[in-house]
Amino acid sequence: MSRCFAVWILLLISVFAYAETPLLWNQPASRQHCPTGDDAVWVHYPEGNACMRYFSAGNLQAAPLAVVILKGDRVSQIKRPPATIRGNTAADQRRQARAILRQTGLPTIILARPGTYGSSGNHYHRRQAEEFQAIDAALNAIKARYGIQRFILSGHSGGATAASALLTTGRRDIDCAVLSSGAWGLLERAQRMRLQNGNALAPALDTTGLPHPWDPLDHISGIAADPFRLILVIGNPQDRNTPFDLQARFADALREHGHRVELLERPARPPEYHDLTGNAAINAIRLCPLRG
Numbered sequence: 001m002s003r004c005f006a007v008w009i010l011l012l013i014s015v016f017a018y019a020e021t022p023l024l025w026n027q028p029a030s031r032q033h034c035p036t037g038d039d040a041v042w043v044h045y046p047e048g049n050a051c052m053r054y055f056s057a058g059n060l061q062a063a064p065l066a067v068v069i070l071k072g073d074r075v076s077q078i079k080r081p082p083a084t085i086r087g088n089t090a091a092d093q094r095r096q097a098r099a100i101l102r103q104t105g106l107p108t109i110i111l112a113r114p115g116t117y118g119s120s121g122n123h124y125h126r127r128q129a130e131e132f133q134a135i136d137a138a139l140n141a142i143k144a145r146y147g148i149q150r151f152i153l154s155g156h157s158g159g160a161t162a163a164s165a166l167l168t169t170g171r172r173d174i175d176c177a178v179l180s181s182g183a184w185g186l187l188e189r190a191q192r193m194r195l196q197n198g199n200a201l202a203p204a205l206d207t208t209g210l211p212h213p214w215d216p217l218d219h220i221s222g223i224a225a226d227p228f229r230l231i232l233v234i235g236n237p238q239d240r241n242t243p244f245d246l247q248a249r250f251a252d253a254l255r256e257h258g259h260r261v262e263l264l265e266r267p268a269r270p271p272e273y274h275d276l277t278g279n280a281a282i283n284a285i286r287l288c289p290l291r292g
Contacts, residue, residue: 020089022082023053023118025074030120039090040118041145043137047130052138053118055093057100058107060146065175066107067100067285068139072157072181074116078123093117104285106152111138113162126158127186127206129214132165139166143173152288154178154281157242157274161186161216164250167231168222176288180234180266180281181274184217185246192243217246220253228291231261232284236268236276262287 034042034051041052060066077085087093093110100108114121114134121134142148150173155163160182167177183189190207194200206213233251237244244265251263266280 020091022085022088023090023093023112024082025085025117026078026115026122026124027120034120035118038145041138041141043134043141045130045133045137047133050114050134050137051120052114052134052141053090053112054138054142055090055097055110055112055117056108057094057097060107060109060142060148062147062149063107064149065152065290066109066148066150067104067152067154068163069097069100069108069110070113070135070153070155070159070162071110071116072155072159073126074123078115088117090118100282103279103282106285107148109142111135111142113159124208125210126208127161127183127213127215128208128210132162132169132214135162136166136169136171149173150175150291152176152178152285154180154285155182156180156276156281158183164216165214165219168216168219170222170224172224172226174226175229175291176285177229177231178234178281178284178288179232180276180284181236181239181242181268182233182247182250183242184215184250185243186213186215186217189243189246196240217250217253220257220259223254223257223259225258227260228289229260230287230289231259232264232287233261234264234266234276234280234284236266236273238270238273239268240272241274 029049043050097108097110112119114131115123153163160179186206204211235244235247251261254261267277269275
């Protein structure tokens with residue numbers, strides 16, 4: 001065996017082992033331990049620093065348009081050993097990105113929210129300003145790395161809230177946002193859930209137990225005007241997790257501010273009626289407009 005071939009084999013083995021290593025959750029930001037290469041960016045934002053992981057499929061280099069996926073909350077997984085979390089390797093996440101690429105035909109990026117799937121941060125502190133600042137900074141870094149021109153955002157549940165928060169930063173590079181079963185009206189939602197579950201009321205606290213959640217519903221004025229961009233708010237009227245009337249309130253507020261928005265109803269799985277069936281959010285990407 002030639003020396004060059006042996007080195008190549010060892011490199012392949014190391015890459016495979018790295019890809020199959022479980023991703024860590026709720027880790028502090030560390031520049032030293034932030035992976036180099038094409039699946040992590042080290043970012044700075046007003047509240048601090050973060051190592052943000054992302055997993056892609058398709059050709060991102062100078063892409064005129066790319067899909068960015070933001071997943072929902074993963075609270076039940078935080079305390080589990082990383083090796084027991086389903087889909088918790090870089091290879092698993094890239095496979096998911098390739099599946100979305102096949103459905104949409106567009107380069108795809110799964111951007112891990114802080115504290116999840118290898119991104120630094122504390123997932124218990126979701127929906128605070130710091131979470132959304134870190135995601136926004138990561139999207140800027142990824143855009144600069146590849147020269148991507150524009151994005152379609154797709155988020156479910158807490159991921160939809162995060163995607164809508166990116167809109168409120170005034171970004172002008174978002175052609176479409178597909179927001180399924182999103183959480184808005186965060187303090188009101190938290191109160192309803194406490195009543196629903198028979199818990200003590202705490203009007204000033206989000207469901208995280210933290211005060212001052214950063215609610216995109218309160219920051220719609222920050223969304224840049226763009227007559228081309230389409231915002232799709234998708235949900236189920238029976239949703240017991242993120243009330244559909246609060247989703248509709250968000251859509252109405254967008255419309256009142258002059259934005260192009262559609263509120264769509266889709267089937268969902270009982271008994272929570274929160275997770276939509278039929279791959280509704282990804283299928284809805286085909287409704288997004290494409291610039292000529």
